[in-house]
Amino acid sequence: MSSSFQIGNHRFTSKIILACLLMSLIISSPVYAGDISLEDLAVSDEVFTIVVTASRIPQIVSETPASVVVITKEQLEQAGVTNLGEALKAASGLYIKDSGTVGGPTSIFIRGSSNEQTLVLLDGRPLNDARAGGVNAATIPVHGVERIEVIKGAASALYGADAVSGVVNIITAAGKGEPSHTLRLDAGQYGTRSLIFTSAGRSGLTGYSLTASNLSTEGFREHNRYEKLDFHVRLDHDLSSAEQVSMGVRHSSYYLQVPLDAWREGRDTSLDLQYNRILSLLSDLTLRTYYDDTQMQHMSISWGDSLHRGKRAGWDLQINTTPAGSRHLFTYGVAGERSWVESTDFAESKDRTNWGVYAQDIYSLTPRFDVVISGRYDEFSSHGDSLCGRIGLNYLLGDRTKLYASWGNAFRAPTLNELYWNFMGNPDLQPEKAQNYELGWQHWLGNGSSFSAAIFHRDVTDMITWAPVDPDDKDSLWIASNVDAVTVQGIELEGTYQLAAPLTAHFNYTYFDAVKNENQRLEYVPSHKAQAGFTYISGSGFSGTLETLHVGDRPVKEGPAIRGYTVTHLNLAQKLGSDWQLHCQVNNVFDTEYEDTPGYPAPPRMISVGVSYSF
Numbered sequence: 001m002s003s004s005f006q007i008g009n010h011r012f013t014s015k016i017i018l019a020c021l022l023m024s025l026i027i028s029s030p031v032y033a034g035d036i037s038l039e040d041l042a043v044s045d046e047v048f049t050i051v052v053t054a055s056r057i058p059q060i061v062s063e064t065p066a067s068v069v070v071i072t073k074e075q076l077e078q079a080g081v082t083n084l085g086e087a088l089k090a091a092s093g094l095y096i097k098d099s100g101t102v103g104g105p106t107s108i109f110i111r112g113s114s115n116e117q118t119l120v121l122l123d124g125r126p127l128n129d130a131r132a133g134g135v136n137a138a139t140i141p142v143h144g145v146e147r148i149e150v151i152k153g154a155a156s157a158l159y160g161a162d163a164v165s166g167v168v169n170i171i172t173a174a175g176k177g178e179p180s181h182t183l184r185l186d187a188g189q190y191g192t193r194s195l196i197f198t199s200a201g202r203s204g205l206t207g208y209s210l211t212a213s214n215l216s217t218e219g220f221r222e223h224n225r226y227e228k229l230d231f232h233v234r235l236d237h238d239l240s241s242a243e244q245v246s247m248g249v250r251h252s253s254y255y256l257q258v259p260l261d262a263w264r265e266g267r268d269t270s271l272d273l274q275y276n277r278i279l280s281l282l283s284d285l286t287l288r289t290y291y292d293d294t295q296m297q298h299m300s301i302s303w304g305d306s307l308h309r310g311k312r313a314g315w316d317l318q319i320n321t322t323p324a325g326s327r328h329l330f331t332y333g334v335a336g337e338r339s340w341v342e343s344t345d346f347a348e349s350k351d352r353t354n355w356g357v358y359a360q361d362i363y364s365l366t367p368r369f370d371v372v373i374s375g376r377y378d379e380f381s382s383h384g385d386s387l388c389g390r391i392g393l394n395y396l397l398g399d400r401t402k403l404y405a406s407w408g409n410a411f412r413a414p415t416l417n418e419l420y421w422n423f424m425g426n427p428d429l430q431p432e433k434a435q436n437y438e439l440g441w442q443h444w445l446g447n448g449s450s451f452s453a454a455i456f457h458r459d460v461t462d463m464i465t466w467a468p469v470d471p472d473d474k475d476s477l478w479i480a481s482n483v484d485a486v487t488v489q490g491i492e493l494e495g496t497y498q499l500a501a502p503l504t505a506h507f508n509y510t511y512f513d514a515v516k517n518e519n520q521r522l523e524y525v526p527s528h529k530a531q532a533g534f535t536y537i538s539g540s541g542f543s544g545t546l547e548t549l550h551v552g553d554r555p556v557k558e559g560p561a562i563r564g565y566t567v568t569h570l571n572l573a574q575k576l577g578s579d580w581q582l583h584c585q586v587n588n589v590f591d592t593e594y595e596d597t598p599g600y601p602a603p604p605r606m607i608s609v610g611v612s613y614s615f
Contacts, residue, residue: 053121053149053169055360055372056158056331057320065372065392065404067093067440067454067492069150073173076142078535078545080571080585082194082215084108084120084148084170085137090531090547092494092508093152093456097524098138100600102192102217103226103256106138110152111456112488112514112525113165117412117432119155121169123248124316125272125290128162130339130352131310133415139254141230143196144211146173153456154408154436157374157390160335160356161413164434164460172248174236175200175207181615186583188608191218205238220603221259228254248272259600262303266296283321290314308343331360331374339416346420354380354413368396378411382419383431386411400444410434418464418480426480434460448498453491460486463516486522488514502539507532526552526564541575556598565594567602583610 049061051068061068069091081087085106089096097115098106107115115134120127127135142148148170155163179201186194193216200209216227229252236246253267275287292312299305314337322329336355343349358376365371372392379385390408397403412432419425440454463484468476494508509530514522533547552564568589574582584607591605 051149052124052171053167054151055362055374056318056333057329057362059362062396062400062402062442062444063370063394065370065394065406067152067438067452067456069093069148069152071148071150073146076145076148077573078537078543078571079547079569080545080583081142083138084135084140084142084168087142087148088137088150088168090508090533090549091150092492092531093454093490093510094150095524095526095529095551096137097596098602099258099597100595100602101219101221101224101226101256101258102215102603103138103228103254104258104600105136105597107134108137108168109525110150110165110168111458111490111510112486112512112522113458116415117162117164117434117460119159119161119163119167121159121167123172123272124169125288125314126162126337129294129310129415130312131308131341131343131416133162133412133417139228139252140170141211141213142170143213143230144173144198144200144209144232146171152454153406153438154388154390154410154434154458156378156386156388156410157376157408158358158360160358160376160378160388161354161380161386161411161431164410164412164432165436165458172232172234173200173209174234175209176202179203182612184583184610184612186585186608186610188217188585189606190220191216192606192608193217194608194610207236209234219257219259220606221601223257223259225257226255228252242278244276246272246274246276258300260301262298262300264296264298266294269293279319279321282324283319286316286318288316288318306344308341308345310339310341312337312339314338327364329362331358331362333358341416343416345417345422346425347422350416350420352380352382352416354378370394380413380431382416382427383414383429386431400446402442403440404442405439406437408436410436412464414464414480421480423477424466424479429464429480430462430482432460432462432464432482434458445497448504449496451495453493455489455491457489458487460484460488484516485518486514486516487518488512488522488525490514502537504535505533506535521555523556524554524562526554528552528564541581542573544570544572546570551596559598562595562598565592565602567592567594579614581612581614583612584608585610 049070050058051061051070052058054064054066054068071087076087085096085098088094093111095109108118110118120135150168152166155167159167181199184196196213198211211232213230218225232250234248238244250270255265257263271291273289277285279285294310296308316335318333320331334357338353340351356376356378360374363371375389377387388409392406394402394404414429418429419427437457438454442452444450462482463486464480464482465484466478467481467483468478470476490510490512492510496506498504512525512527514525516522530550535545537543548568550566553561555561570586570589572584587606588604594602
């Protein structure tokens, strides 16, 4: 494959174009033809790592004019993480704010953004809640995940609303090869128990993958119990050599006690369907549809009781094409969605519709210089239209170094809570608007080692916040308002270095300068965040990962800043033959006392052990 591929040139041979079209079946929701997988199509050299989120098509990372983080299945297993929040904690440019309790509210901040300004996808379809905005990253399991791709920077030009600071795309694994099954059991302190079953394989024209998990804990604080059951099945079927269809069904139910305040319980059910067709050697089509049904009941001493029900249905049609003899790779698409919400916080049930059209051109100006231009128009029934664009430049300096620059604007749609919450919602809200700039460098050494640096700047206007109608009246009613302006800029440094064949070191550092209204530090954004760690993998089946994370002081709206902290985690595993494996995990090795949310301490040192059996 690499012999017929010319770096920086999209004038592929027929064989490479066909491979990329087959890979386009994994655009956001991976579907494979026959036994073809991402591993089969990607070159082992890390320069040729392929990502699909940055441009909505399979693209070699060295040709992507964006800051990209890829967390593989192997890295997730080595770190011993179980949910999306844990998986992203150590990533450069990201800060994960949690509430200290297992399953409690956990927010993703990309480059000083809010949780609502980060678009989270599962196999390319949105997960962000229309009522409250954002996601609770602690409730999204990563069992059965092939990889997680994080694109930092404005992405509304391709993905529409809420991709102000970036996109997190969770890509599940497709079934392939002979059926295989794994059962894993873990037990830890505070009555913590976890049972995970995974099964995947392929029979004839049909592949399947199944993941079921159950987690329960009494928690390290009083009134801190959490129980969750997850189920996810995915089927991929080849209708012909040029057509594939896939289906995914997810269901979860949970119960959570919040110390000193409340309890909540809920359930989520989702259905996904996708159809892929290779139209010709130079073009392909993907049609994706999805449906969500959610319910959450919340009982709180502070806020009272509430009940929320929501449904969402959406679709997305995308076509990729490369005109014969052209250096252009075009992407066109149209998407639509409708959300319905019934809530005791609303005077009446509410619904919202939106649709958008998008286009992109990846143009190889020279064999080493690519230009990416994209744009999207969106129309919302709740607040009107938005137009976003993005320009990216990517230059290959030698075979293992890339320089890139990008500009893009983005928007966040007001949530239904912000629009319609009893007495506090504001139906006249406008979307938040942002301008993003980035300049970056990345270099690969060729032995599993790489280094990167980026500087970024983002301006946000019409930032939505809860503010008094009359600032001079202390008893004034508070409503959602477009009142804040935010500026975030910073520097990211990241590196992975193979010290010896079994030992790899990794580190990253991010500096944030985040202010609102010109002179106030932005809440919950640390000025400094750093991570360092080592991963050891021996030929005898032993592996271990040691990670240390430092988060600096974070300001809050009222009171002193949250004190910074440094915390260390350890995960060990030992294979016993070909079928069995032992696990041991120590979170917060040095029993550090710290908080991410004021009044909600993080867990102390917690030890868990487990065993897995594969058959």
